[in-house]
Each structure stands twice: as C-alpha cells, then as structure tokens.
Amino acid sequence: MVVSGTSPQEREFRSWLLERLGQYLRRSVEEIDTGVPFAEYGLDSVAALSLFGDIEDDFGLYLEPTVAWDYPTVDSLARHLAAECVRRVTGPLGEER
Amino acid sequence: MVTALPPRTAAAPTTVPVTGLRHRSWALAARFDRELGDPCDEATVFSYEHAIRLDRTETFPDEICAALNTWGLAHYYVPAAYGGALDDFQDLQMLIRTAARRDLTTTIAHGKTFLGSLPVWVGADAATAARLGGLVRAGARVSLGLTERTHGSDIMAGELTAEPQGRGYRLNGEKWLINNATRGRLITLLARTSPAGGPRGFSALLVDKDDLPAQAWQCLPKVHTHGVRGADISGITLHDALVGPQTLIGTEGSGAELMMKSLQVSRALCPSLSLGAADQALRLAVRFSRGRELYGRHLADLPLTRRTLAEGFADLLLCEAVSTVAVRSIHALPSELSVTAAAVKYLVPSLVDGVIDRLGSLLGARSVLGQQYAHGMYQKIARDHRIVGIFDGNSLVNQYALVSQFRSLARAYLGPDDHRPGLAMLFDLERTLPRFAAEGLALVSRYGSSILGTLPGSVARLSAMADRAPALAGAARRAQQLGDAASELHRRMRRVAPTVADASAECFTEARRYALCLAGAACLGLWLHSNEAAEAECSSGELWRDGLWLHASLRRILARLGMQDGQDGQDAAADDGVFDELYERLVAHYQQGFLFSLLPCPIAEGPPSC
Ligand SMILES: Cc1cc2nc3c(=O)[nH]c(=O)nc-3n(C[C@H](O)[C@H](O)[C@H](O)COP(=O)(O)OP(=O)(O)OC[C@H]3O[C@@H](n4cnc5c(N)ncnc54)[C@H](O)[C@@H]3O)c2cc1C
Numbered sequence: 187m188v189v190s191g192t193s194p195q196e197r198e199f200r201s202w203l204l205e206r207l208g209q210y211l212r213r214s215v216e217e218i219d220t221g222v223p224f225a226e227y228g229l230d231s232v233a234a235l236s237l238f239g240d241i242e243d244d245f246g247l248y249l250e251p252t253v254a255w256d257y258p259t260v261d262s263l264a265r266h267l268a269a270e271c272v273r274r275v276t277g278p279l280g281e282e283r
Numbered sequence: 284m285v286t287a288l289p290p291r292t293a294a295a296p297t298t299v300p301v302t303g304l305r306h307r308s309w310a311l312a313a314r315f316d317r318e319l320g321d322p323c324d325e326a327t328v329f330s331y332e333h334a335i336r337l338d339r340t341e342t343f344p345d346e347i348c349a350a351l352n353t354w355g356l357a358h359y360y361v362p363a364a365y366g367g368a369l370d371d372f373q374d375l376q377m378l379i380r381t382a383a384r385r386d387l388t389t390t391i392a393h394g395k396t397f398l399g400s401l402p403v404w405v406g407a408d409a410a411t412a413a414r415l416g417g418l419v420r421a422g423a424r425v426s427l428g429l430t431e432r433t434h435g436s437d438i439m440a441g442e443l444t445a446e447p448q449g450r451g452y453r454l455n456g457e458k459w460l461i462n463n464a465t466r467g468r469l470i471t472l473l474a475r476t477s478p479a480g481g482p483r484g485f486s487a488l489l490v491d492k493d494d495l496p497a498q499a500w501q502c503l504p505k506v507h508t509h510g511v512r513g514a515d516i517s518g519i520t521l522h523d524a525l526v527g528p529q530t531l532i533g534t535e536g537s538g539a540e541l542m543m544k545s546l547q548v549s550r551a552l553c554p555s556l557s558l559g560a561a562d563q564a565l566r567l568a569v570r571f572s573r574g575r576e577l578y579g580r581h582l583a584d585l586p587l588t589r590r591t592l593a594e595g596f597a598d599l600l601l602c603e604a605v606s607t608v609a610v611r612s613i614h615a616l617p618s619e620l621s622v623t624a625a626a627v628k629y630l631v632p633s634l635v636d637g638v639i640d641r642l643g644s645l646l647g648a649r650s651v652l653g654q655q656y657a658h659g660m661y662q663k664i665a666r667d668h669r670i671v672g673i674f675d676g677n678s679l680v681n682q683y684a685l686v687s688q689f690r691s692l693a694r695a696y697l698g699p700d701d702h703r704p705g706l707a708m709l710f711d712l713e714r715t716l717p718r719f720a721a722e723g724l725a726l727v728s729r730y731g732s733s734i735l736g737t738l739p740g741s742v743a744r745l746s747a748m749a750d751r752a753p754a755l756a757g758a759a760r761r762a763q764q765l766g767d768a769a770s771e772l773h774r775r776m777r778r779v780a781p782t783v784a785d786a787s788a789e790c791f792t793e794a795r796r797y798a799l800c801l802a803g804a805a806c807l808g809l810w811l812h813s814n815e816a817a818e819a820e821c822s823s824g825e826l827w828r829d830g831l832w833l834h835a836s837l838r839r840i841l842a843r844l845g846m847q848d849g850q851d852g853q854d855a856a857a858d859d860g861v862f863d864e865l866y867e868r869l870v871a872h873y874q875q876g877f878l879f880s881l882l883p884c885p886i887a888e889g890p891p892s893c
Pocket of ligand 1: 437
C-alpha cells in the first residue's frame with residue numbers, strides 16, 4: 187500500500203518494517219495493514235521492544251527501546267523514523283553514534 | 284586434602300575474630316539475626332517453632348512482623364533519599380536472606396511492602412516518595428496489584444480501569460491473588476487509563492485505602508495456598524473509587540514501563556528468598572545426616588551422602604555469587620538489568636527448588652513428616668519455596684525476557700569488542716557501589732550482557748594464574764570448558780529465527796543455558812576480583828583458597844549444561860577432591876554456626892546444640 191504524500195525515506199522505512207514484521211510474525215507482508223497496531227497481529231509488548239535493536243543495526247539510528255510502543259503501527263513508526271533521520275542530519279545534536 | 288576442622292567453641296559467634304574482607308552487609312545480617320534472638324529457642328518470637336505453628340493454622344505472622352518492625356526492617360525498604368536506611372541493595376539482600384532462613388512465609392508477608400513501594404522509588408516525584416517513605420517507616424503495609432483473576436503474566440491485559448475524573452481518576456475493577464491486599468493500607472495498582480490499552484494505555488497509581496470511603500472498596504476472601512499458608516493472599520475490588528491526581532505515579536501512560544523497570548529491581552532481589560530457604564534446607568540435611576545411624580554408621584559417612592551435601596553447598600554458593608552480582612548491578616550496571624535480573628529470577632529459584640528436592644530425598648521420610656522431625660520444617664520449606672518461582676514474574680516469563688533479546692545478546696557477545704565497560708566495580712566486593720539511579724534502568728539492554736562479555740577475559744586470566752599456581756589448574760580447565768560452551772551457545776542464539784512473537788520450546792532451553800553461562804561468568808568475575816581479600820579472611824578464606832568454591836560452582840554449571848562426566852579421568856578426580864574439601868568446609872560452617880555463605884556471617888543459634 188503506497189500512501190501519497192510520504193517521503194521516499196518514509197516509504198523505505200515502511201517496506202523495511204513490513205518485511206521485518208512479516209518475519210517476526212511469520213505472516214506474508216500483504217496480510218499486514220500499515221494502520222493497525224502491531225499488537226493486534228500478536229506482536230507482544232516485550233517482542234516489540236526488540237525492534238529498536240534492529241533499527242539500530244540496519245540504519246544506525248539509536249532510539250529509545252520503547253519506540254515501537256510510542257509509534258505502534260507501521261505508518262506511525264515509519265513516519266517517526268523518517269523524521270528522526272531528518273532531525274539527526276539537521277538538528278543541533280547531530281548523529282549520536 | 285582434608286583439613287582439620289577448627290575446634291568447636293562454645294563462645295558467642297560474634298566473638299569469632301574477623302580479618303580480611305569484612306562486608307558491611309554480611310555484618311549487618313549477623314547483627315540482625317543476633318538481635319532477633321535464637322530461632323531454636325521457643326521463647327524467641329521469630330523462632331522456627333513459632334513459624335511452623337502459624338503455618339499449621341494458616342495464621343498471619345502478626346507478632347513476628349511486629350518484631351521485625353521494632354527492629355527497623357521496614358527502614359531498609361525506603362531509600363535513604365526518602366528518609367530510610369536503604370543506600371546499598373546488598374543490605375536488603377542480606378536482611379531478606381536472613382529472615383527467609385527462619386521463615387519464608389513471614390519474609391514474603393513483610394517484604395511485600397518493599398515490592399509495593401518500589402514503583403514509587405523508581406518513578407514517582409520526590410514529594411510522593413518522601414510521603415510514602417514516612418508511612419512505610421511507621422509500619423504501613425503496601426501491596427502490589429498487577430495480577431487479575433483472568434490475567435497473570437500478561438500485565439498489559441489488565442482490566443481494572445482508571446477513568447479520568449476531574450483532575451484525578453475513577454477506579455473500577457478487581458486485583459486478585461495479591462499478597463497483603465487485605466492487610467495492606469496502600470496498594471500500587473497497574474490500571475488501564477486508555478480504553479484501547481496497549482503498552483502506553485496503563486498507568487501506575489498509589490492508592491491509600493484510608494483516603495477512600497468504605498463503599499468504594501472491598502477486600503476479597505483469603506485464598507488458601509499450598510505454600511506460604513499463613514500469608515494474606517487475597518484481592519481487592521474497587522467500585523467507582525475516586526482518587527486525586529497525586530495518586531498517579533510518574534506520568535499517565537507510563538505504567539507498564541514503570542512496572543517493568545521496577546520488576547527488574549525486585550527480580551534481582553527475589554533470589555535472596557531462595558538463598559535463605561536453601562540455607563535452612565541444607566542445615567537440616569547436614570544435621571540429619573550427622574545424627575542418623577544406619578548399617579552401623581552415620582549417614583554422613585557414606586560417600587554418596589557427602590557428595591550430595593557438598594553439591595548442594597556448591598549450588599547454594601553459585602546462586603549466592605550470581606545473585607550478589609545481580610544485586611550489585613542495580614547500582615553498578617542498571618542498563619543491563621533487563622538481562623541480569625531475568626537470568627537470576629529464573630535460575631536461582633529453579634536451582635534451589637532442585638536442591639530442596641535432592642536434599643529431601645536424603646532426608647527420606649523426614650522430609651515429608653508434618654511434625655515429627657524438626658517440627659516438620661522441611662516439608663514447609665519445600666512448599667513455601669515453590670512460590671518464589673511463580674510470583675514476581677514466573678520462570679517462563681523470565682526465560683522469555685531473555686529469549687526476546689537473544690539476537691542482540693549474541694551480536695554483542697560475538698561482535699567486536701567495541702563496548703566492554705570495566706566491571707571491577709561490580710565484581711570487587713570491597714568496592715563501594717555508586718548510588719542507585721533509576722534513570723539508568725532500561726527495558727532492554729543496548730549492549731547485551733557485559734557480565735557474560737567478561738567471560739573470555741576471565742577464562743584467560745584464570746588460566747594465566749594457573750600457570751603460576753598449579754592448584755588452580757582444575758578450576759581453569761573447567762572455566763575453559765564454560766567459555767567454549769558459551770561461545771557455542773551464542774552462535775546458536777545468533778541463528779535463532781527472528782520470530783520473536785512465538786518462541787520455540789528449544790529457545791526456552793537455550794535461555795536456561797544462557798542463565799547458567801551468565802552465572803558462571805559472574806562466579807569467575809567475583810572470584811578473580813575478590814579472591815585476594817576474601818582469602819585473607821580467616822573463617823571463610825578456605826572457601827576461596829585455590830579457587831575451591833569457584834571450581835565446584837563451575838562443575839555444577841557444566842553438569843547442567845550437559846557436560847558428561849567420565850571422559851576425562853584427571854578432571855573427574857580433581858572434581859572429587861574439590862567436593863571432598865567442600866564437604867569439610869560445609870561441616871565447619873555448620874559446626875561453627877555460620878551462614879552457608881561466601882563471606883562470614885555468624886548465625887544467632889551459634890554452633891548446633893543437637
Ligand atoms: C502466593 C502468591 C502471591 C502472589 N502475590 C501477588 C501480588 O502480590 N501481586 C500480584 O500482582 N500478583 C501476585 N501473584 C500472582 C502471580 O504474580 C501470578 O500468578 C503470576 O504472574 C503468573 O500468572 P498466572 O499464574 O495467572 O498464570 P499466567 O500468567 O496466566 O500463565 C499461565 C501459564 O503460561 C505460562 N506463560 C506465561 N507467559 C509465557 C510466555 N511468554 N511464554 C511461555 N509461557 C508463558 C506460565 O508460565 C504459566 O504456566 C501471586 C501469586 C501467588 C501464588
């Protein structure tokens with residue numbers, strides 16, 4: 187599902203997240219609605235925490251472990267990750283690691 | 284390698300000269316025990332006999348709890364910053380262990396106030412914490428309400444709701460299977476503040492029953508339990524209970540996170556209950572084996588009996604070592620407590636259940652008699668201790684907490700050493716710990732486990748020491764085997780498919796192995812950093828000399844990792860010598876009236892009178 191008005195980076199995060207969730211949940215990517223909370227697909231809150239490690243691994247973005255709690259859908263998390271990338275490039279603090 | 288037993292003295296245990304490593308928490312525990320009085324004396328309020336009597340009639344230990352309050356135990360539940368005496372969690376660990384050695388039921392009933400207060404210490408503002416500190420020091424009981432009738436481990440399924448009402452909340456629902464729900468004045472609740480729930484849909488609230496009108500709450504009947512029979516295990520229902528904004532702990536929506544962080548701290552401390560129970564079980568087993576005659580000799584003269592007792596002692600010491608490292612981590616390595624606490628809360632109660640079972644077989648019929656042997660204490664320990672593995676996050680929940688971090692744990696262990704903090708502070712028992720800072724707690728560990736990360740270096744260091752001191756060669760070889768097992772384990776963990784949402788049975792077995800490896804790394808770290816000082820200490824120094832307890836602990840860990848005996852004749856013979864020697868140390872501790880511990884701690888009953 188491609189949502190209009192999203193940046194290329196956000197779309198990249200979205201497809202990465204879908205693929206990752208597909209692996210986590212052993213579901214095909216088509217089955218996952220990007221607007222539905224992860225928990226409704228059976229991703230428990232402890233498991234959701236491990237997403238932050240994957241994000242750090244694949245994108246070098248170090249976020250709070252609770253990032254998937256605060257942004258609990260593919261859409262909201264992808265948007266947040268894209269915004270974080272922009273903030274880290276242009277923000278006063280720069281890259282953390 | 285049998286050393287002569289030190290002469291049995293009738294002198295008060297406190298006069299035993301102590302040099303070398305003197306740990307203030309062990310000294311505090313000795314004083315606490317002494318001031319509680321001789322538990323063998325039926326005139327003592329906190330006596331073995333009294334605890335058994337209360338258990339038989341399912342009576343709450345009111346009088347004993349009052350004695351504990353008089354002594355000031357509740358002060359150690361309150362951080363120094365809020366007016367209490369708690370500035371080092373090792374003190375609390377040793378006090379809980381000491382009380383648990385007399386009676387688990389009482390310790391669980393009394394200690395619950397610490398658990399109930401913990402979310403406030405971790406997440407509340409200073410004014411709320413200071414107010415609660417005052418109440419706790421004055422003897423108010425605080426309970427912790429997470430569980431509901433239809434929701435146990437899955438705390439984010441809770442249905443008790445807190446609807447915004449004015450500036451505060453309106454509470455409706457039930458918490459059930461709650462320790463001290465009836466007797467407690469305050470209760471820390473995890474309540475649903477957003478109807479949709481989810482990890483941000485819950486908040487923690489500190490509710491004072493004294494602030495509620497009588498019709499707003501009702502306690503549920505006591506639940507009869509197989510263990511901890513005297514405890515107040517009950518529940519509470521709230522009907523349109525209105526509470527003010529000051530009941531909220533932290534911010535709205537942060538309840539699940541706050542509870543998970545608080546549980547890391549409590550899970551690091553729970554093993555103290557197991558250590559106390561194991562001490563009591565082992566003491567009874569040693570006493571029985573020395574008194575019981577069969578086939579014309581004492582049970583203790585049979586090699587199998589001695590080996591069983593020595594292995595029980597080794598298990599206890601290894602549990603003590605890893606628990607101590609976990610408790611020190613609360614101060615020195617909080618960012619990794621999600622791993623460390625899950626490992627010990629799973630491992631220690633499970634190992635101690637095993638020790639109690641095994642020593643129970645040694646006692647035979649007397650382990651199940653209700654009254655005829657030692658007031659029937661053994662069967663009570665076995666019943667009471669089963670509970671420790673169930674509450675505060677049961678074994679599977681803690682194993683799952685490890686499984687969910689497997690890939691990052693493996694990555695950190697096998698990856699380049701770009702993050703290896705020095706852990707001398709953690710492992711050196713002489714070092715003073717930094718103040719506990721709740722801000723340092725994290726729901727998952729970013730860098731895996733630094734404790735396990737020290738294993739390869741520790742193995743190398745012990746092996747270098749063994750080149751100069753051949754007496755360490757056996758321990759060094761066992762350490763090497765553990766290092767190999769840990770590397771293999773992490774390589775397998777790395778291959779675990781990322782289907783975290785439904786972990787396989789094999790993953791849970793791997794989590795057990797992981798906890799065992801972490802325990803081994805903790806033993807090695809502790810021995811390497813504390814051995815010099817501890818060895819100089821006269822009464823427990825012999826446990827540390829030539830790596831005695833370390834070697835025995837590693838052997839017990841390797842046996843559980845599936846290392847077969849018998850292929851290596853030389854190592855097996857070295858192990859036999861180690862367990863023979865450890866048996867002598869066990870008997871010496873018993874005869875001199877010392878806690879079965881890595882560090883000296885005289886017990887109130889002194890040398891055994893029977
Ligand atoms: C004496 C006693 C005192 C207690 N005191 C308190 C108290 O003061 N406050 C409080 O809030 N609660 C208290 N409890 C409740 C206790 O914390 C719960 O019993 C515990 O959390 C487990 O919940 P459950 O037994 O309802 O089982 P459930 O959580 O429903 O679990 C059922 C089964 O599923 C397994 N399981 C759970 N999660 C997983 C997983 N991720 N993977 C695989 N298997 C899993 C469990 O091991 C168990 O075998 C107390 C319980 C007892 C017995």
